[in-house]
Amino acid sequence: xxxxxxxxxDTTGPADDDGSERRRERRLSALNSAxxxxxxxxxxxxxxxxxxxxxxxxxxxxxxxxxxxxxxGVVEALEEKVAGLLGKEAAVFFPTGTMAQQIALRxxxxxxxNPAVALHAMAHPMVHExxxxxxxxxxxxxxxxxxxxxxxxxxxRDAEEPFGTLMLELPLRDAGFLxxxxxxxxxxxxxxRERDAVVHFDGARLWESTVxxxxxxxxxxxxxxxxxxxxxxxxxxxGGAALAGPQSLVDEARTWRHRYGGMVFQQFPxxxxxxxxxxxxxxxxxxxxxxxxxxxxxxxxxxxxAGLPWSRVHPEVPHTNEFQVWLPYDADVVAEAAVRTAEETxxxxxxxxxxxxxxxxxxTEVCVRxxxxxxxxxxxxxxxxxxxxxxxEETGNRAAG
Numbered sequence: 391x392x393x394x395x396x397x398x399x400d401t402t403g404p405a406d407d408d409g410s411e412r413r414r415e416r417r418l419s420a421l422n423s424a425x426x427x428x429x430x431x432x433x434x435x436x437x438x439x440x441x442x443x444x445x446x447x448x449x450x451x452x453x454x455x456x457x458x459x460x461x462x463g464v465v466e467a468l469e470e471k472v473a474g475l476l477g478k479e480a481a482v483f484f485p486t487g488t489m490a491q492q493i494a495l496r497x498x499x500x501x502x503x504n505p506a507v508a509l510h511a512m513a514h515p516m517v518h519e520x521x522x523x524x525x526x527x528x529x530x531x532x533x534x535x536x537x538x539x540x541x542x543x544x545x546x547r548d549a550e551e552p553f554g555t556l557m558l559e560l561p562l563r564d565a566g567f568l569x570x571x572x573x574x575x576x577x578x579x580x581x582x583r584e585r586d587a588v589v590h591f592d593g594a595r596l597w598e599s600t601v602x603x604x605x606x607x608x609x610x611x612x613x614x615x616x617x618x619x620x621x622x623x624x625x626x627x628x629g630g631a632a633l634a635g636p637q638s639l640v641d642e643a644r645t646w647r648h649r650y651g652g653m654v655f656q657q658f659p660x661x662x663x664x665x666x667x668x669x670x671x672x673x674x675x676x677x678x679x680x681x682x683x684x685x686x687x688x689x690x691x692x693x694x695x696a697g698l699p700w701s702r703v704h705p706e707v708p709h710t711n712e713f714q715v716w717l718p719y720d721a722d723v724v725a726e727a728a729v730r731t732a733e734e735t736x737x738x739x740x741x742x743x744x745x746x747x748x749x750x751x752x753x754t755e756v757c758v759r760x761x762x763x764x765x766x767x768x769x770x771x772x773x774x775x776x777x778x779x780x781x782x783e784e785t786g787n788r789a790a791g
Contacts, residue, residue, distance in 0.1 A: 413729055414743065420732035426769075427738040428685065428762035432626045434741075440628065447662040450669045457658055461644075464661045469632065471668060476617055477608030478634035482643050483661065485652050487594055487631040488519050490618045493646040494633050495555060496527040498588050498616070504554030505529050508546060508582075511536035512564040513557060514592055538565040540574065546581035556582035558614075559592040560599055561710050567595070567755075569602045569709040579613045589613065594620040594631075595710060598675040602709045615639075621660070624675060624711075625667025626759075630660040674760065678711035681765075682758040686713055688767035689756070692774025693717075698781075716753045719781070721746035723788055727781040728754075731773075734780075739773040 418434050421427060432440060447453060451464055458465045465483050473481040484490035491514070499505040507523075509516065511533045515523040523529050532553045534541040540562055558578060561567040570578065582589050591614040593599075596607070603610055611617045616635035621627035633643055647653060686703050693701035693715075702716040717724055721744040728740040744752045 413725060416733065417725075417729050417741070417743070420729060421738050421741050423736070424732060424738045425736040426761070426765070427741060428765065429741060429757040429759035430761055431741075431757070431759075432628075433622065443666070444659060444662055447666060450665045451662060458656055458661065460653055460655060461657070464658050464665070468661045468664050471665065472619065472632045473634055475607055475668070476611040476619070476634045478611060478617065479637040480640040481632045481634035482640045482647065483657065484631045484633060484647060485629065485654055485657070485660075487514075487618060487620050488522060489647070489650050489652050490631045490633045490643075491515060491557075491590075491592060492519075492522055492527045493643050493650065494590055494616050494618060494635075494639075495523075495529055495557065497639055497642050497646065498555045498590065499527075499529060502554030502586075502588060504552060506532050506551060506553040507555045507557050508532040508534055508549055508553040508587070509557040510534055510541055510559060510562060510565075512538070512562060513559045514563070514594070515557070517564060538568075540565075540568055540570045541578065543574070543577035543581040546578055547584065549585075553585070553587055555590055556587050557590045557592060559594075560596055560610075561602075563595065563712075566704045566714045567708065567710045567712045568705060569599055572603050572605060575603065575610075575613065588615040590615060591617040593617045594623050595712075597624045597672055598679055598710045601676050601679040621664035621667060625664065625671045627663040627667045628660045630657065630664055675711065677763060678758050678760070679708070681763050682708040682711040682713065682756075684767055685756065685758050685762060685765060685770055688770035689715065689774060691767075692771040693778070695771070696774060696778035698778065711759065712755055712757045714753050714755055715740070716751070718750060719752060719785065720750060720788075721752035723784045724752050724754075724781060727777060727784045730780045730784075731777045735773075735776050737773050737776065739770070739777055 421434055451467065456463060461483060469481045469483055495507055505528055507529050509531060516531060523531065532549055532551055534545045534549060546556060561569045579589050596619055599610065600607060616633060616639060618631060618633050621630045686708050690703045699718050704714045704716060725744045732738045740754050742755045744754045746752050
């Protein structure tokens with residue numbers, strides 16, 4: 391999760407920035423000290439905690455081998471591991487996913503002779519990369535749809551201008567971590583092939599998509615010409631990403647990685663943490679996805695029982711281990727109620743900030759990881775009850791004040 395996409399804001403405007411930052415600090419403090427959470431992402435922990443993770447790195451890689459320099463050693467081992475998991479000829483490590491995707495798409499543009507990329511208006515390059523898509527890489531977007539769903543094969547076939555690459559974000563995070571069905575995905579790819587376009591998957595969270603799609607990673611990745619994956623979003627690594635595809639594309643991407651300033655001298659902490667994530671977290675992701683459905687059901691029931699004007703858990707059945715919750719209140723009010731609940735009970739139901747897409751409307755993201763597997767439906771409903779008590783208190787305080 392990048393700085394630009396993390397749900398850090400509990401604010402409704404610049405005037406509230408100082409208060410929002412203080413609340414964010416309270417939220418992270420409560421998250422780290424809580425006795426019960428649905429997820430405890432590594433990036434929220436202290437430096438000491440993060441360094442301690444590497445203490446057991448010897449279980450996944452021989453620490454008596456020479457350290458890496460400019461991408462060899464443990465970085466090469468990680469690249470080989472990713473290529474094998476995704477069933478691709480090769481893979482190349484990148485320090486960031488933004489760099490990996492920009493380079494993948496510009497390489498395909500050069501090969502197809504068409505700089506236009508068909509993608510969703512809510513896709514990561516359109517929303518979270520500060521126009522690097524066009525400003526740095528000279529690419530031109532062809533927006534297939536702006537609706538909160540995956541694009542359709544018909545929209546790909548009927549796009550009004552030619553495009554060289556179809557980019558699909560799997561899952562589409564800003565729309566609620568939405569995935570197509572397997573049939574819909576194969577139809578999307580077929581539609582792109584009919585237009586002589588290559589297919590690139592933004593698979594930052596592809597690792598947890600196997601449950602919904604009902605296929606193993608390599609079969610999913612086989613649909614695309616290239617795939618980007620992240621090591622810190624789902625796998626809880628220190629950072630980093632990889633681009634997998636044909637050997638010739640990967641070789642060209644290495645050249646562009648150097649040109650973009652991504653040829654980092656040593657990356658062994660990040661590479662080791664990625665290998666650890668592939669070994670330890672990847673096998674558990676299906677359990678997280680399945681339990682997220684239990685949590686979502688209980689959240690919906692608890693919010694309905696609380697008698698709120700309305701609420702929405704989206705999607706109703708989560709496609710991955712993450713989903714959205716929408717409430718009809720100002721984000722500032724809900725954020726304070728959520729932080730107070732965490733501070734006063736030691737239980738964190740909503741660990742992310744709240745966004746304000748419109749006045750009187752807010753949303754947040756819920757993630758279920760290993761700690762969340764301990765929660766029963768009754769635990770969730772009880773936590774919702776604690777939260778809604780404080781939500782009513784905050785609402786009353788704002789109305790009176």
